[in-house]
Amino acid sequence: MSTEHALASTPETTPAARSLRADDGLLPVAPASGRGRSHGTSSSEAFDRWFRYPAGFASDYVSLLLSRLDIPGGSVIVDPFAGSGVTGTSARRMGYSFFGIEAHPAIAELAALKLQPKQGNLDELTKVAHHLIKRTKQDATNVDLSFSSETDLVRRCFAPGALAQLVTLRELIKDGEAGNWLLHAKWALLSTLRDVAAVRVGWPYQNPTKARKARFSDVLSRFEQRLSWMRDDLLELTSPQPKHLKLEVVHGDSTDEGSWTSLTNGSAQGCVSSPPYLNNFDYADATRLEMYFWGDAGSWAELCSTVRSKMITATTQQSSVGAAEAASQQLRNYGDVAKRIYDVADELKAERLARKRGKEYDRVVPDYFAAIAKVLTNLSSALEPGAPVVWLIGDSAPYGVYVDTPSIIAELAGQVGFTTEDDHPLRRRGQRWAQNATRHQVELSERLLTLRR
Ligand SMILES: C[S@@+](CC[C@H](N)C(=O)[O-])C[C@H]1O[C@@H](n2cnc3c(N)ncnc32)[C@H](O)[C@@H]1O
Known part of the structure; x- marks a missing residue:
């Protein structure tokens, strides 16, 4: 709105x-x-x-x-x-x-x-962040910088070094390295995407042809910041x-x-x-970057069938x-x-x-x-x-x-x-x-x- x-x-x-x-x-x-x-x-x-x-x-x-x-x-x-x-x-x-x-x-x-x-001990969230960041620093150097298994949109939105860290974090999270905090780590990562993108990714249009300076250059510290906000917000709960x-x-x-x-x-x-x-605002298209990056959709047709199918016209x-x-x-x-x-x-x-x-x-x-x-x-x-x-x-x-x-x-x-x-x-x-x-x-x-x- x-x-x-x-x-x-x-x-x-x-x-x-x-x-x-x-x-x-x-x-x-x-x-x-x-x-x-x-x-x-x-x-x-x-x-x-x-x-x-x-x-x-x-x-x-x-x-x-x-x-x-x-x-x-x-x-x-x-x-x-x-x-x-x-x-x-x-x-x-x-x-x-x-x-x-x-x-x-x-x-x-x-x-x-x-x-x-x-639920659980919220200090674990801090430990998970540190663990994922440490592993990413080790593993990101091995990433194939052609990013051939990523969609074109994802490849074009980030500087190669940033994308190597994002992809490494994603794979660690999918492999269960965040333990019980998988979904928190997933959403901290998905929220980090637009923060560190080096092209225009405002809502609703993600336009990889228009370069911009990334709002945050350090992927890992932004990811850590996002997990720490989650921890602080959860601490509020009874x-x-x-x-x-x-x-x-x-x-x-x-x-x-x-x-x-x-x-x-x-x-x-x-x-x-x-x-x-x-x-004519399209909620499926608006979240295309996140959906493609996480692998929930790889094409426009998949985006329509997975995201739009239950939406009102x-x-x-x-x-x-x-x-x-x-x-x-x-x-x-x-x-x-x-x-x-x-x-x-x-x-x-x-x-x-x-x-x-x-x-x-x-x-x-x-x-x-x-x-x-x-x-x-x-x-x-x-x-x-x-x-x-x-x-x-x-x-x-x-x-x-x-x-x-x-x-x-x-x-x-x-x-x-x-x-x-x-x-x-x-x-x-x-x-x-x-x-x-x-x-x-x-x-x-x-x-x-x-x-x-
Ligand atoms: C204007 S947004 C509401 C956003 C919400 N107030 C918030 O704070 O995030 C409208 C939402 O309705 C959802 N939507 C569209 N068709 C729907 C349907 N048939 N059943 C349930 N949700 C639907 C859209 O995906 C979108 O998230």
């Missing part, structure tokens, strides 16, 4: 309010850290700093939202688009249980890792974890009822989430004629809002046909909203009556056709048992591209949608 310009600017510190009202002065705006950055998760807050996932929340922002919802301690908070688990870590800090669903397999693994209870606290992240598709089965119907008390925006690359038709059929069950969606799709179709190689936004739109409707249906079953839901979501304007995503979602929610309490503009978006002459001039914003089950 992009966060360039706050529309309101006074951070609110008064205690909990029942709902987030635009007019009562209690609307949460940018808090001290994390928010205000244009690419996702905070790089400084505990747990958030494990990996900077684009489009992530910052946990202090989620804590602020949760505190405004006035949900009793011990409640279950749900996030059907859990991402890197920021809602989960904030919920845990505030004494709530958490249930999240995330479609990206690696990011779901990361979220689950952050939510594991504190041990043993309170018995009532249940923290779970499912790798799954939140449109699919089957992903929700470990949560009893009506057992959750609140939801804070941020669905994918209808802005929010990009033209994911769209298809068949899925769009099936979605349009499904939307007939949702009353008048279906017509709004069909009208937008028709306008987008006209724009596509007016171009030589127009993009299929008209196919994305029905598919996206049909999927959101399914998620809302599943969420409605999971929540107890009266439970509040806060979604952070932006509107969009492909080819200049305005899609009021938050208000369409609010209407769909109304069809499956929610009432809308508030739809509040939070920030302007898209300012980064304002000077681009070919871009539309429609003003976009990010909104906080508050629903009640």
